[in-house]
Amino acid sequence: xxxxxxxxxxxxxxxxxxxxxxxxxxxxxxxxxxxxxxxxxxxxxxxxxxxxxxxxxxxxxxxxxxxxxxxxxxxxxxxxxxxxxxxxxxxxxxxxxxxxxxxxxxxxxxxxxxxxxxxxxxxxxxxxxxxxxxxxxxxxxxxxxxxxxxxxxxxxxxxxxxxxxxxxxxxxxxxxxxxxxxxxxxxxxxxxxxxxxxxxxxxxxxxxxxxxxxxxxxxxxxxxxxxxxxxxxxxxxxxxxxxxxxxxxxxxxxxxxxxxxxxxxxxxxxxxxxxxxxxxxxxxxxxxxxxxxxxxxxxxxxxxxxxxxxxxxxxxxxxxxxxxxxxxxxxxxxxxxxxxxxxxxxxxxxxxxxxxxxxxxxxxxxxxxxxxxxxxxxxxxxxxxxxxxxxxxxxxxxxxxxxxxxxxxxxxxxxxxxxxxxxxxxxxxxxxxxx
Amino acid sequence: xxxxxxxxxxxxxxxxxxxxxxxxxxxxxxxxxxxxxxxxxxxxxxxxxxxxxxxxxxxxxxxxxxxxxxxxxxxxxxxxxxxxxxxxxxxxxxxxxxxxxxxxxxxxxxxxxxxxxxxxxxxxxxxxxxxxxxxxxxxxxxxxxxxxxxxxxxxxxxxxxxxxxxxxxxxxxxxxxxxxxxxxxxxxxxxxxxxxxxxxxxxxxxxxxxxxxxxxxxxxxxxxxxxxxxxxxxxxxxxxxxxxxxxxxxxxxxxxxxxxxxxxxxxxxxxxxxxxxxxxxxxxxxxxxxxxxxxxxxxxxxxxxxxxxxxxxxxxxxxxxxxxxxxxxxxxxxxxxxxxxxxxxxxxxxxxxxxxxxxxxxxxxxxxxxxxxxxxxxxxx
Numbered sequence: 001x002x003x004x005x006x007x008x009x010x011x012x013x014x015x016x017x018x019x020x021x022x023x024x025x026x027x028x029x030x031x032x033x034x035x036x037x038x039x040x041x042x043x044x045x046x047x048x049x050x051x052x053x054x055x056x057x058x059x060x061x062x063x064x065x066x067x068x069x070x071x072x073x074x075x076x077x078x079x080x081x082x083x084x085x086x087x088x089x090x091x092x093x094x095x096x097x098x099x100x101x102x103x104x105x106x107x108x109x110x111x112x113x114x115x116x117x118x119x120x121x122x123x124x125x126x127x128x129x130x131x132x133x134x135x136x137x138x139x140x141x142x143x144x145x146x147x148x149x150x151x152x153x154x155x156x157x158x159x160x161x162x163x164x165x166x167x168x169x170x171x172x173x174x175x176x177x178x179x180x181x182x183x184x185x186x187x188x189x190x191x192x193x194x195x196x197x198x199x200x201x202x203x204x205x206x207x208x209x210x211x212x213x214x215x216x217x218x219x220x221x222x223x224x225x226x227x228x229x230x231x232x233x234x235x236x237x238x239x240x241x242x243x244x245x246x247x248x249x250x251x252x253x254x255x256x257x258x259x260x261x262x263x264x265x266x267x268x269x270x271x272x273x274x275x276x277x278x279x280x281x282x283x284x285x286x287x288x289x290x291x292x293x294x295x296x297x298x299x300x301x302x303x304x305x306x307x308x309x310x311x312x313x314x315x316x317x318x319x320x321x322x323x324x325x326x327x328x329x330x331x332x333x334x335x336x337x338x339x340x341x342x343x344x345x346x347x348x349x350x351x352x353x354x355x356x357x358x359x360x361x362x363x364x365x366x367x368x369x370x371x372x373x374x375x376x377x378x379x380x381x382x383x384x385x386x387x388x389x390x391x392x393x394x395x396x397x398x399x400x401x402x403x404x405x406x407x408x409x410x411x412x413x414x415x416x417x418x419x420x421x422x423x424x425x426x427x428x429x430x431x432x433x434x435x
Numbered sequence: 436x437x438x439x440x441x442x443x444x445x446x447x448x449x450x451x452x453x454x455x456x457x458x459x460x461x462x463x464x465x466x467x468x469x470x471x472x473x474x475x476x477x478x479x480x481x482x483x484x485x486x487x488x489x490x491x492x493x494x495x496x497x498x499x500x501x502x503x504x505x506x507x508x509x510x511x512x513x514x515x516x517x518x519x520x521x522x523x524x525x526x527x528x529x530x531x532x533x534x535x536x537x538x539x540x541x542x543x544x545x546x547x548x549x550x551x552x553x554x555x556x557x558x559x560x561x562x563x564x565x566x567x568x569x570x571x572x573x574x575x576x577x578x579x580x581x582x583x584x585x586x587x588x589x590x591x592x593x594x595x596x597x598x599x600x601x602x603x604x605x606x607x608x609x610x611x612x613x614x615x616x617x618x619x620x621x622x623x624x625x626x627x628x629x630x631x632x633x634x635x636x637x638x639x640x641x642x643x644x645x646x647x648x649x650x651x652x653x654x655x656x657x658x659x660x661x662x663x664x665x666x667x668x669x670x671x672x673x674x675x676x677x678x679x680x681x682x683x684x685x686x687x688x689x690x691x692x693x694x695x696x697x698x699x700x701x702x703x704x705x706x707x708x709x710x711x712x713x714x715x716x717x718x719x720x721x722x723x724x725x726x727x728x729x730x731x732x733x734x735x736x737x738x739x740x741x742x743x744x745x746x747x748x749x750x751x752x753x754x755x756x757x758x759x760x761x762x763x764x765x766x767x768x769x770x771x772x773x774x775x776x777x778x779x780x781x782x783x784x785x786x787x788x789x790x791x792x793x794x795x796x797x798x799x800x801x802x803x804x805x806x807x808x809x810x811x812x813x814x815x816x
Binding site for chain 1 (some may be wrong): 439440442444445446447453456566700747795800803804
């Protein structure tokens with residue numbers, strides 16, 4: 001259907017997106033790494049429990065760990081080979097995690113689920129759960145849980161905004177796998193019993209908008225190029241003019257949002273029976289010799305990806321997993337790709353700001369640009385004084401989506417996100433202590 | 436892999452905008468007004484501008500130097516005192532004390548070196564954190580005082596503005612009222628020269644002193660003076676008596692456009708303030724709309740609205756609070772102008788600045804997707 005314009009909301013900021021670095025590089029499948037280490041906590045919720053032990057032979061797509069609880073997801077072997085051990089290693093968040101290490105044997109054995117043709121809604125939900133698919137937008141919420149909402153849902157939105165600078169994964173997926181994305185979305189809409197399928201794409205991807213306009217059952221919404229357009233609440237408002245009320249889920253507003261990459265994964269799971277064991281991600285930044293979009297098995301070491309992309313062109317100042325606005329800065333390349341990884345960025349000193357924070361000017365730019373209409377400076381001010389009550393009351397901290405806009409625009413370079421996270425942690429700790 | 440990689444919380448990229456750049460933008464926007472002031476009031480204006488800026492920066496530096504312990508250095512300690520005592524005793528006894536004297540000199544040199552290093556570090560720190568805010572304050576103060584002011588009065592005003600209004604409260608971003616506005620109010624209450632104005636040396640009326648009555652309105656127009664100035668003269672400030680930077684409205688509008696283009700201020704903020712002030716005064720004078728233009732073009736209304744009301748530090752942060760702030764400020768200006776002959780804009784700005792914390796507290800922003808709490812309670816029931 002012909003694209004319509006998204007509705008306007010206050011807040012957000014224009015960021016130079018630097019997508020041209022990797023925009024024209026099509027998704028390439030890197031040669032299989034000799035060894036992968038697959039983290040057990042691939043999604044929200046508790047880590048999965050390994051069901052293989054050292055010495056077992058596994059095939060690609062074979063179940064190696066079962067989800068523990070409702071919002072935990074299954075984990076699958078991503079290459080064929082032999083399990084060399086179950087190890088406890090550091091993960092990118094600074095904690096430790098259980099990893100299953102698999103050494104590849106190069107035989108390329110595959111053990112997929114049986115393909116489905118013309119599945120019923122129940123079959124789709126079951127397949128999505130069995131294939132361990134999680135939301136690939138970043139949070140890693142298991143998709144099967146999203147597909148079984150408790151309330152009535154009437155709209156399904158594909159999130160193709162990709163508002164994060166540098167990342168071009170969704171762009172390449174939408175461009176190269178348009179048909180698969182649409183089919184995956186149709187499967188999910190069928191599972192939800194929803195007719196209305198929309199896709200939100202930012203105006204800086206005109207070729208994607210054009211590609212999706214060909215489908216009659218997909219409503220294309222052309223969104224302003226502003227960060228954070230891909231934030232769930234902002235996207236829902238732009239596409240449907242519905243506001244997700246504070247403390248509620250999108251499903252309460254009758255909307256389910258899924259990332260374009262998740263749609264592709266669902267399509268592959270239904271039609272090919274392929275479990276979620278590969279990640280497509282963008283390797284970019286001016287420190288990497290060859291920016292690219294790559295498809296790698298889950299558990300591939302970052303050092304391997306950097307090496308395959310030509311190594312460092314110059315010494316990076318920051319290495320980031322995910323996008324530059326919300327991703328995690330890492331200190332070492334000895335980390336392993338997860339299902340939800342969307343990018344590996346090596347930023348030069350020029351790109352990665354490291355200015356010393358100066359005194360808060362009280363200018364209010366953070367509040368002006370906040371897409372959630374909060375007052376980050378109040379949070380920072382009161383939390384620095386240890387006054388958590390006022391920080392939450394006057395700053396609206398608990399509604400923060402941590403998009404990073406406030407800190408991006410701050411002329412004094414104050415660490416606002418740090419203050420917000422500290423406040424949130426303090427409130428949670430107090431709630432726990434109280435109960 | 437190398438050790439130069441740093442980690443931090445996101446976001447990992449930041450905008451290029453810094454406090455320094457914003458303040459430089461404000462200075463650039465003030466430049467036309469400052470230059471016009473020099474053209475209109477010649478040497479008087481130049482001296483006042485230089486004095487204000489220099490004393491503002493100096494006051495900030497001295498305060499910083501003292502507050503950060505630049506003076507808290509010692510040139511003597513226990514060792515030197517004991518050595519000196521010993522030398523005195525030796526002198527008394529008539530014994531040789533060359534060895535001790537040498538030791539003492541060396542110790543003192545070492546102490547002096549340490550003290551200077553400490554003071555030097557404080558100076559360096561000041562240079563690092565210097566963000567042009569004091570320059571902006573000094574220049575604004577210079578532009579809103581009468582050219583008849585003596586330079587030492589201006590210097591006292593600048594020092595008062597910086598030390599008492601800004602630094603005592605904690606420096607950049609912590610002052611509760613606009614330093615320049617308070618400085619001007621202080622000077623007005625303290626020095627008589629502030630209430631005398633010289634007409635611009637440039638244009639219709641040459642030289643001459645216009646006594647008492649800053650606002651053009653309180654003078655000729657209100658009393659039905661037939662020699663009322665033309666709107667063009669008011670706009671360009673030619674032959675107009677007034678403060679250094681407030682006379683030429685053209686220069687102010689150029690500065691306003693620059694600030695808007697650079698996104699330092701929002702375009703509607705001064706427009707709202709000046710517009711409300713103009714309309715309110717029209718309403719107070721029996722809806723005589725011919726008064727609108729002379730009213731908004733006279734006195735310090737335009738300068739105050741563009742450069743002082745919009746001061747980041749002392750204006751509210753939420754959109755609705757801002758609207759209330761500018762509108763109430765405008766109404767207050769119009770009403771006060773009606774009842775008093777002195778220039779009220781700086782007073783109004785100070786009063787509005789002081790109620791900003793209240794506005795910020797009571798007119799709170801609602802988060803995106805906010806639900807009224809009452810409704811929430813009903814839902815729970």
